[in-house]
Amino acid sequence: MxxxxxxxxxxxxxxxxxxxxxxxxxxxxxxxxxxxxxxxRAASDKKLIAALLALVFGVFGIHKFYLGQRAQGGLYLLFFWTLIPALLALIDAARYLLMDDETFEERYLSG
Ligand SMILES: [Zn+2]
Known part of the structure; x- marks a missing residue:
């Protein structure tokens, strides 16, 4: 019973x-x-790390590699000497930080 x-x-x-x-x-x-x-929680941590990587090593596209976007990371790495990736990385960092955790998880962590 x-x-x-x-x-x-x-x-x-x-x-x-x-x-x-x-x-x-x-x-x-x-x-x-x-x-x-x-x-x-996991998404929130990853978001902060990705933003930090974008700010510090963004010109080399390290944050893209971190998020598994290797093709984009490769482009950053290829054109780092133009310093355009540095600018893009600043925008990336701001976007990550402004994005809420759920959106970030959907966009970068699932699939
Ligand atoms: Zn139980």
């Missing part, structure tokens, strides 16, 4: 042990399994 009750509006089933737990819970109090990462 099951003693579990059905989850209320702010509750959910634990994906590991099936116990009813709080929707906001990040770690199941029953089995101790981590249910999900805090939202946007």
């Amino acid at each position: 099951s003693t579990s009750r059905s989850p209320g509006p702010d509750e959910q089933y634990c994906s590991s042990c099936g116990e009813v737990i709080k929707q906001a819970a990040e770690i199941c109090p029953e089995c101790g399994v981590r249910l999900r990462d805090p939202p946007g």
Whole structure:
């Protein structure tokens, strides 16, 4: 016989042990399994790193390589002596910082 009750509006089933737990819970109090990462945390960190790389090494396109945009990074590297990539990198850095975490994640981290 099951003693579990059905989850209320702010509750959910634990994906590991099936116990009813709080929707906001990040770690199941029953089995101790981590249910999900805090939202946007990874994206937020990556965004800051990418912006920092763009500001410091942007002329070489390092931030593009960091985000997996190797073709664009290659172009920056090829034309770094024109200093145009330095300008573009400044714009990139500003765009990353102004972009919200979810958009950044969608655009650069997924797929
Ligand atoms: Zn659990």
